[in-house]
Amino acid sequence: MDNFTVGVVVFPGSNCDRDVSWALEGCLDIRTKYLWHESSDLSDVDAIVLPGGFSYGDYLRCGAIARFSPLINALDEFVKSGKRVLGICNGFQILTESGFLPGALVANKNLNFICDDVELDIVSSKGGWFNNVDEKQTIKLPIAHGEGRYHCDSDTLKKLVDNELIALRYKNNPNGSSFDIAGITNEKGNVLGLMPHPERACDETIGGTDGLFTLKSLILK
Amino acid sequence: MDQFAVKVFVRLRPSVLDPAGEATKSASIKLGAKGIKSLRIGKMIEVKIEGNGENEVREKIDLLCDRLFANTVIEDYEYSLEKL
Numbered sequence: 001m002d003n004f005t006v007g008v009v010v011f012p013g014s015n016c017d018r019d020v021s022w023a024l025e026g027c028l029d030i031r032t033k034y035l036w037h038e039s040s041d042l043s044d045v046d047a048i049v050l051p052g053g054f055s056y057g058d059y060l061r062c063g064a065i066a067r068f069s070p071l072i073n074a075l076d077e078f079v080k081s082g083k084r085v086l087g088i089c090n091g092f093q094i095l096t097e098s099g100f101l102p103g104a105l106v107a108n109k110n111l112n113f114i115c116d117d118v119e120l121d122i123v124s125s126k127g128g129w130f131n132n133v134d135e136k137q138t139i140k141l142p143i144a145h146g147e148g149r150y151h152c153d154s155d156t157l158k159k160l161v162d163n164e165l166i167a168l169r170y171k172n173n174p175n176g177s178s179f180d181i182a183g184i185t186n187e188k189g190n191v192l193g194l195m196p197h198p199e200r201a202c203d204e205t206i207g208g209t210d211g212l213f214t215l216k217s218l219i220l221k
Numbered sequence: 222m223d224q225f226a227v228k229v230f231v232r233l234r235p236s237v238l239d240p241a242g243e244a245t246k247s248a249s250i251k252l253g254a255k256g257i258k259s260l261r262i263g264k265m266i267e268v269k270i271e272g273n274g275e276n277e278v279r280e281k282i283d284l285l286c287d288r289l290f291a292n293t294v295i296e297d298y299e300y301s302l303e304k305l
Contacts, residue, residue: 061292068289097292104294106233111240151237151295176238 007035007045011055023199040074047084047218050091063093085191092193103152109176113146119171124164127189132213139210141196148195150177224271229300231291232263
């Protein structure tokens with residue numbers, strides 16, 4: 001595991017890239033490397049995080065422009081090879097816009113930008129993203145988004161439920177998401193997108209450590 | 222080469238809640254406007270584009286609408302086209 005490296009993608013407008021890197025390096029001793037969005041060489045990273053922020057100023061729709069970056073074009077092969085990709089907040093929006101995950105994220109029902117800690121139920125263990133030694137089924141993570149309302153049609157929702165692709169559900173739905181969805185995986189389980197920020201919950205001094213095991217699971221095979 | 226002016230309208234699908242539209246509807250009623258039954262907000266994109274005839278330009282605009290201007294999971298689009 002010594003050389004395992006997590007690529008943290010930097011788009012113009014990303015603002016959680018350094019937090020993710022700090023959490024991985026400082027709290028988990030996992031090596032990271034920043035990947036500029038114009039790079040398409042993913043050969044020396046073993047997993048990828050698409051961090052939160054406002055890529056390309058959220059122009060047109062959140063994640064819509066990022067989808068056309070060289071890095072996202074190269075991501076298809078990376079995902080197909082089974083390597084792990086974690087999309088947090090804006091990263092989740094990019095994963096839905098680019099078709100790696102189904103559905104879309106739209107403006108919160110109450111139009112507020114919500115910055116809060118939320119309680120979440122771990123629904124599926126697919127991909128092992130939320131396995132933890134304490135076997136917690138409910139965790140607390142911070143959210144910070146204006147456009148985090150997960151939306152999909154009823155056929156897609158049925159598919160998500162039937163195939164156990166719903167990873168996390170809000171206990172008290174803050175934004176109007178369909179079926180209280182806060183995070184989903186792809187069918188293989190190697191891609192996770194979620195609106196909450198695990199990297200902001202990696203140290204007791206800043207409010208909790210429930211994000212640690214999700215970041216740590218990036219090194220799972 | 223012919224040049225066309227295209228107006229693309231992107232709307233949230235009827236099944237998708239439009240909270241910004243609801244808030245604007247509420248403000249419209251506060252302004253004193255009566256009889257508003259529904260108010261939804263979309264986007265209009267103006268494009269000037271050239272190509273060999275209308276069919277070729279329509280193909281380009283269809284691709285742009287489908288892949289970029291609209292997210293068809295949540296939005297519908299339509300456009301009008303005028304030869305310049």
